[in-house]
Amino acid sequence: MINLITTKDLKEGTSRGIEIDNNFLFAIKKDDLYHVYWNICPHIGTPLEWQEDQFLDDDGELIRCATHGALFEINSGKCLAGPCIGKKLHKIPFEISNDMITVKESDLKPPSRF
Numbered sequence: 199m200i201n202l203i204t205t206k207d208l209k210e211g212t213s214r215g216i217e218i219d220n221n222f223l224f225a226i227k228k229d230d231l232y233h234v235y236w237n238i239c240p241h242i243g244t245p246l247e248w249q250e251d252q253f254l255d256d257d258g259e260l261i262r263c264a265t266h267g268a269l270f271e272i273n274s275g276k277c278l279a280g281p282c283i284g285k286k287l288h289k290i291p292f293e294i295s296n297d298m299i300t301v302k303e304s305d306l307k308p309p310s311r312f
């Protein structure tokens with residue numbers, strides 16, 4: 199398993215960018231649930247954050263892409279508004295053990311399509 203981030207480093211209502219061996223991901227904690235996605239917008243494949251570790255909109259209710267402003271549901275990654283409407287961010291399966299969010303090495307393969 200590969201360690202991504204400790205749960206202590208991901209406060210409620212915040213997001214964090216994560217880089218592991220040139221793989222770019224981000225994690226969110228919202229309503230006591232954790233979510234991990236590839237940092238790849240399904241529109242044209244750019245990173246989503248508008249500033250370091252800032253992946254959410256002003257209200258912290260949706261994920262927002264900085265490039266063209268697409269908005270995504272936090273739970274599902276589904277694009278609700280913007281040029282990639284109907285597409286989804288790619289989730290990564292993870293586990294939490296001893297306060298550490300981890301992923302399987304075999305799951306760290308970037309999606310071939312976005």
Ligand code: FES
Nearest residue numbers: 239241263266268
């Ligand atoms: S690249 Fe994300 S909305 Fe265009």
